[in-house]
Amino acid sequence: MLITLEAAENDDGRRLDRILRKALKTTPLSAIHRLLRRGAVLVDGKSASADYRISKGQAITVDLLEGSAGAPGEGHKRGEDISINPRTAIDILYEGEGILVVNKPAGLLTHGKKSLETDVLLYLSGKLSPSLSFKPGPLHRLDRPASGLIAYSTSLEGARFFSEMMRERMIKKQYLAIVEGVIKKTVFWQDEIIRDKYRKKTLIVNPNCNINESFNTVKTALTKVTPLASNAGSTLILAEIETGRTHQIRAQSAGNGYPLLGDKKYGGSQISGNFKIDEFLLHAWRMELPPPLPRLIEAPLPEKFRKKTVELYGMDSEQISSGV
Numbered sequence: 001m002l003i004t005l006e007a008a009e010n011d012d013g014r015r016l017d018r019i020l021r022k023a024l025k026t027t028p029l030s031a032i033h034r035l036l037r038r039g040a041v042l043v044d045g046k047s048a049s050a051d052y053r054i055s056k057g058q059a060i061t062v063d064l065l066e067g068s069a070g071a072p073g074e075g076h077k078r079g080e081d082i083s084i085n086p087r088t089a090i091d092i093l094y095e096g097e098g099i100l101v102v103n104k105p106a107g108l109l110t111h112g113k114k115s116l117e118t119d120v121l122l123y124l125s126g127k128l129s130p131s132l133s134f135k136p137g138p139l140h141r142l143d144r145p146a147s148g149l150i151a152y153s154t155s156l157e158g159a160r161f162f163s164e165m166m167r168e169r170m171i172k173k174q175y176l177a178i179v180e181g182v183i184k185k186t187v188f189w190q191d192e193i194i195r196d197k198y199r200k201k202t203l204i205v206n207p208n209c210n211i212n213e214s215f216n217t218v219k220t221a222l223t224k225v226t227p228l229a230s231n232a233g234s235t236l237i238l239a240e241i242e243t244g245r246t247h248q249i250r251a252q253s254a255g256n257g258y259p260l261l262g263d264k265k266y267g268g269s270q271i272s273g274n275f276k277i278d279e280f281l282l283h284a285w286r287m288e289l290p291p292p293l294p295r296l297i298e299a300p301l302p303e304k305f306r307k308k309t310v311e312l313y314g315m316d317s318e319q320i321s322s323g324v
Contacts, residue, residue, distance in 0.1 A: 005060040010134035010156040016043065017050035019060070019133040035062060060132070090119050094297050098158015099151055100124070100136070101287070103299040106147040106279070110138045120152050128154060139163065140244060148175070148284030148299040165290055166244065172288040175239040175249055176228075176301070176320070178281045178308065179258040180269060183227040183235045189252045193221045193245055201265065202247040204255030221245045223252050228320060229313035234261050236313055238285075238324060249282060281305050 039047040040063040091103035109115035139151045153159035192205040222242035229236045259268035262277035
């Protein structure tokens with residue numbers, strides 16, 4: 001059985017074996033490498049090695065030998081592996097330069113089945129050029145209970161640009177959150193943190209933290225915290241992160257004595273005075289980006305968060321914006 005694949009713009013410069021892994025989704029990696037060793041994979045009519053770099057427009061021919069590989073997947077056809085989901089309306093904040101920035105509702109997964117990624121792929125279905133190896137996906141993390149800004153790639157070039165800017169710390173992200181306790185002035189939290197992969201929890205390293213095989217590498221977390229409003233038992237904070245660690249704000253807030261109100265996983269109480277909360281409030285509010293992207297993108301506060309800021313501090317969204 002012969003199949004022919006044509007490399008598109010987002011496949012340009014990628015290794016042949018990685019393209020085949022994406023295009024032949026149901027074929028085991030061992031079978032793909034066996035096909036390559038047997039010369040059953042041709043690029044423009046010539047055999048090629050696994051590390052061969054593909055160029056846009058090249059034709060890849062694969063001879064699926066009997067019993068050596070399964071039928072090819074259809075990863076190069078946009079939207080075919082996406083189940084129909086009635087929640088298809090996404091709140092788009094910016095689209096361009098290979099990047100799509102959307103406002104994620106609280107309680108929705110960033111990626112995976114029945115996630116925001118599913119809705120993004122449905123929105124993009126038919127809009128992008130076909131690609132053998134590239135698939136749009138989230139470019140950073142945002143916890144399921146959190147809301148706000150999340151960026152997805154719509155091209156390989158956009159993904160590479162955004163990732164490079166993240167590594168160079170040229171993208172600034174600001175979050176709004178409600179924490180327990182009163183923070184009176186701006187503070188800088190710099191902590192060594194470690195990820196417990198079994199409990200799926202991030203911990204600050206201290207003398208009481210016994211590091212064992214369940215932990216990943218120790219990393220530094222940097223967060224600037226500015227109080228915007230407070231009452232007797234809680235504070236509305238603006239958190240500006242300089243590092244993008246998993247659960248960074250949640251772990252550092254708890255480790256520094258100010259857990260997010262309602263964040264049971266990190267020791268947060270569900271009650272503050274007469275105020276009761278079932279889930280913590282954390283919103284990815286603003287993102288500052290370098291050119292050619294827009295300078296500032298802002299995600300409006302969800303109604304639940306907005307109501308709590310009015311209830312606790314007498315501040316609405318406009319007052320919060322003017323106070324920063």
